Amino acid sequence: MDPSAVVTPPYVAGPFVLAPFRALMMAARRIGDPASARAFARPYSGVPERLDQWEDRGQLSRDEGPALYLHEYTAGGITVRGLVGVLDVSRRATTRAERAIYPHEGIHPTQADELADRMAQMELNPAPILLVHHGRPETRELLRQVRSGSPLREFTDRAGQQHRVWAVRDPDLQAVLAEQLAGTRALIADGHHRYSAYLRLARRAPGSVGGGLAMLVDQDDTPLFLGAIHRLLVGSRVEDVRAAAEHVGLRFEHLSPGAAVDALAPGTLVVTDGSSWATLQVPVTPDRLAIEVLHEDVVPALPRGPQRIGYHHSAEDVLAHAGASSGTAVLVPAPAVDSVLRIVADDRLLPQKATSFQPKPSVGVLIRQLHDG
Template sequence: MDPGQVVTPPYVAGPLRLHPFPGLMLAPHRVGDPSTGRAFARPYRGVAARLLRWQARGLVRRDDAPALYLHEYSAAGITIRGLVGALDVSRRATRPEDRAVLPHEGIHPAQADDLADRMAEMGLNPAPILLVHNGTARLATLVAGVAAEPPAHEFTDRSDQQHRIWAIRDPALLSEIADELQDSRALIADGHHRYAAYLRLQRREPGGACDLGLAMLVDQSTTPLFLGPIHRSLTGTSLDDLRSAAESLGMPSRTLTQIEAVAALGPSRLAATDGEEWIVVDLDVPIDRAAVEILHGQLVPALPHGPANIGYHHSVDDALAAADPRSTIAVLMPAPSVDLVQRIAEDDRLLPEKATSFQPKPSLGVLIRSLRDAAAEPS
């Protein structure tokens, strides 16, 4: 298989299940610290032993009893609340109506294989994948009831994220939450390759710890994640090339000032600059498609020159820094709506690579799942 090929990961079958697990939590001053990420780096076989040493020094807390966790975190003025548990990935969907987890971007098989190898060597799911759904009114009431109680843990991490964590162990409450989740269909907001790695691990070792993978499920109807765009830079392409491509497709473009061009961004309009001149392009976007699909599916193939390379940028400033009238244009993209991304995923389509940016994401180290603690988890 071509190592650069992008494929659709398999679909997990419903019902959607989040199981309790005994959580590992880093000490607050370790959470959000850049050095924490390096602690999960090579040699991967040493990570579990490193965490044991940290635990002996009081730098890692391990819950003795499994729990489903409610994790609330606040960053940049946005507060997110989600259920963190061990997602059942043991069953594959054979029909669209059976799908419980919906990817909206493709994955590189080699990258997913590498992540699966890392998790197996570490014996850990080091961070939850991020899922979003629209929960039931009853689920919102149950979660609000949990959040009304004093949290088990409350702290501000090194990156200034504020965290509150509740451990849910009451059997009746767990059963009621499970009932409210079983018919949900969750969209992957972040972690497509880790999700695919979970499925590879499960296929290698079915019936054990790898039947589950760590996930955080956020209810978009109560504490929604912000969905922003990921902008592009096209090297080897000029604004004239972009104008020509748009004209050949019957999509009008016009020259504007920077302020006007940025203000004109919308669901069917993009802005582009070479660092000196600005244009906007009115895209012909069908109701069930996103602007980023039109860019990659129609405009880029119609360019008379290039691009030799496509860069991806999470901020406007980073995209503009790449613009150069001699070589590179920056393309500012509108963000699709979450509902549109969900419809695209349900329609069995994939968005182009790096099409969405769900924010804010939780810091690394708040909740970790040990694959070696699986014996303590329910089957």
């Protein structure tokens, strides 16, 4: 297999299960500090001993027993809450009706292998993957009651994120949550390769690892912000995009910079090399996004390039890289979560890096040791 090939991650079958675990937690002063990344640095086989040393120095603590954790964090004015536990990945779905976890983009097998190797050597999941779903009102009420109690941890980290964490230890409460979440259908918001690494670890040692760390966010309660990831078509010119648009029958119109940016919309892309500006009208429906039209229709029709495609999370960043000799920027609109859900339910994936779910929690708030529950 071509090591650069992108493949669809396997689908996990329901029931959806988040199991309790005994969390490792970095000291508040270490969370959000870039220097803390050295705890998970090479050699990965030395990470367990390194964390033992951090624990001896008071830089890391271990919870008293297994729990599910309700983690609330605030960053950039956005508050997100999610239930954190060990995602059961032991069952593979053979039909659409069985699916509990929905990836929305493909993965590189070699990268998933490398992550699985790294986790096995470190003997831990450093951070949860992010899952989003439309939660049940009764589950929101149950978690509201959890929040009425005193948090296990409450602090502001070095990056400015505010955190509150509650431990759900009551077996009866865990059982009610398990029953309410069993029918969950969750979209992977962040962590496709880590999800695939969880699956590989489970296949390598069935029953010994039990899954991987995940945070389940109710998009109807504290939604993650879904932003666009813009494209830089390296080696392609604005006129190449115009020619491709004409070839596939799309409307391409040169405009002033301000008028072009103002026109950005679900069915309108903005194309520029920094000096020439234009809009590209694309046919979109609730089941097909502009980013799909760009990758499936426009890019294959380009008469020149692209030599590669660059991905940028902000318009300012992609525009700073655009130029007549460096490449053409394409500003794309942010997709809607429900549109992404409809696409994955229809057994399709989006192009690579089509979504940017934000904000993500700082690493170190909740860590899972593979062989400690």
